[in-house]
Amino acid sequence: MPKVYRTHDYGHIPIQDIEDRNLCDFVQIANLTIRELCEKQNANLLICPPQLDAYKDNLADNCIFTIDEQNLQTGDLLGFIGKNESQLTIGTRFAKDSSEDYFLHYMLQKVFRINLLDLKHSTSGEKIFDFLVYMFPFYLKRALQQGLYKEYIHRDYNDANVRGTINIPQHIRHNIPFSGNVAYRVKEYAYDNNLTQLIRHTIEYIRSSNMASVLKIDADTEAYVSQICSATPSYRRGALSSVIVKNLKSIRHPYYTEYRALQKLCVSILQHKRLKYGIGDNRIYGLLFSGSWLWEEFLYKTVLNECGFLHPQNRSGKGGIYLFHKSNADIDFVMSRCKRYPDYFKENCILDAKYKHLDDNRIDRNDMHQIISYMHVEEAGIGGFIYPTSQDNVTVTKLGDLRGYGGSIYNIGVPIPKESGTFAMFVAAMKNVQQELKEKILALC
Template identity: 80%
Template structure:
């Protein structure tokens, strides 16, 4: 029987509460960075955001959790990770109910553009399944935007239009006495292949689950689901074990780069159907989200985009500010482009998910926002962070010397989980509206 340990970001679990077997499994994950874990042959991890190396906080170099002699410590990452039967789920520190995490679900739904008002799960394993399903439209759209995945397949035909290698044994078996047909094999570049079949099986599995509405969250998702179904006419639900076995080796393709993550996600989803398809028993598996990334994207999509703020994308090189003027050397300018979280006219804001106790800002974070304010001659700067306070708290940290400029700490209250998820959503919408008004009042 597998055991699931539960904790939250920036939390800890006493070592004495972890059984010896589980401690042995966790010790092979602890104190290793995501980059190191992903390089392991038996690792089956899905990380969001996908581009680890280009994220500004060096996500690939984060530890999922660490050990010392007394405690297991977690950091910024959310989700779940496991090895063999030992599993650890990491929720947000704002969740009081161990079986629910409304804030994490709410952020996921807003960031990945999903609208569900009911969370129909009661066990940890079902919650993990929910997280996997949330990701499916996101990864499906990323992959299908590169086009339908095609590969060469060998197909057998038996007709009079020979266009391949004659299959003599099959011809003798099927066409004696000779009836005008010839058995032959053809190597075809087709959309109906092992990977698209895996995606199709995942779609059909989701359709049969309580979260079938995920497949209709937007027009793009519906169109891509229809495209996969039309491209896989040979689909047979009884062939699932065989399809999964053929997809255990991750694809590497110079063009279809986004399909690898989708392939891993599909296998993870189908894994929760408890099929025995021969995965290595000694594997490391999981789905992890960067709490900082989720919080940053959540703030922009729900509030700051509506206030007119720009949100530079350092992963794609879009937006950003230059530290030098246009008269400087081009090479120097390209190397000195920086990406504040949000900026607008006279205001620069920075999202912080980590704890900000007693308004203590890390010196590097403070130096960074002062640099942005100096270059842009901004009069307003601020840090936005989630808090367990009851009301939005705006604290003025001080007025800068030189060009001047006020810096604020803006604490965003996360509602308590006193009722249903729909009630939590209503409270969050109220918080978002008040925060929008507070930020507009600053500039």
């Protein structure tokens, strides 16, 4: 069992509280960016969202944690990471203790569109499995929207319809004396392959768990699950180990790009005990979520979508605003270099999600310059930062009125309920917060 150290986002652990052997492992991870860790092909390290370069704030260039002479300091990443027998668990700063972390569960369920009112894991370690399974329908739908994955595979046949290379050893073994059949091997484009088998094994594994309901969260998920099952008639439960081994190397198909993240997720789900108890062979392992990405997606899917805001997608190039008029500029320059993606905007309002501590109203100068630029280009009269807070009510604080073209900027604090009681009670309290936030944003914008 690994030695587990627990902290929260934007937290720290004094170096003196970490044993020397564990500190040695952590030093090899500290001060490295996610990009650097991923470039080293740490197959047992799962990062969400997987396309970090496509999102704001240079997520790929964030460090998981840093170490100086006094402290191990974390940033906005959540989850756990480890090496050998040393593991660091990072929860949200709003958790009463590290055993449950209702807020992280709630955000994950809303972002990945899972609706569970009970946390059924028996130990804190089982949360890892919960988090992996939350993501499965989300990534399954994204992958299957590109079509059912197929690839060339070699298959052996023994019949009279020869359409490939004759397999002489197999023919001698099975067809002497000659009975009319010929043993042969053919290369064919098939849906029943190593990757779809991996997805099928993951489906069957989840079905046997206490989170089987995630496979029926909506009609699309049920349809895609059924499609995978129909496409894998050669599925055998006993082939699990060999299927995992054949999927340890990530696919590199130029079209089926969404399957890479699904493949890695499936391997992680099927190997979750290895993730939970450590690898033990000097490799880095873990599961990490970007707190800022989760917070941004959570706000849109629970409140801001209903308030009429648009949520541009940098990765797909959808939405966004242009800095120049298309009519009087180099159109290639404008289209390729001058499109920006605010977190949320509508007619007269630009909002920016921040997972930082903003109770003191100290806004980073780059964040302030960015939202002022967006307001100027869109001629918006309202701009604001939305952040989570430990206060009791939704707060709307006016930071000031802009000179020049005018406009007002606000700080909007969203209270995160205390973890007093069951998860169902926390969910009910969060729904009240969401309703209050919706009313105040509609009144503001």
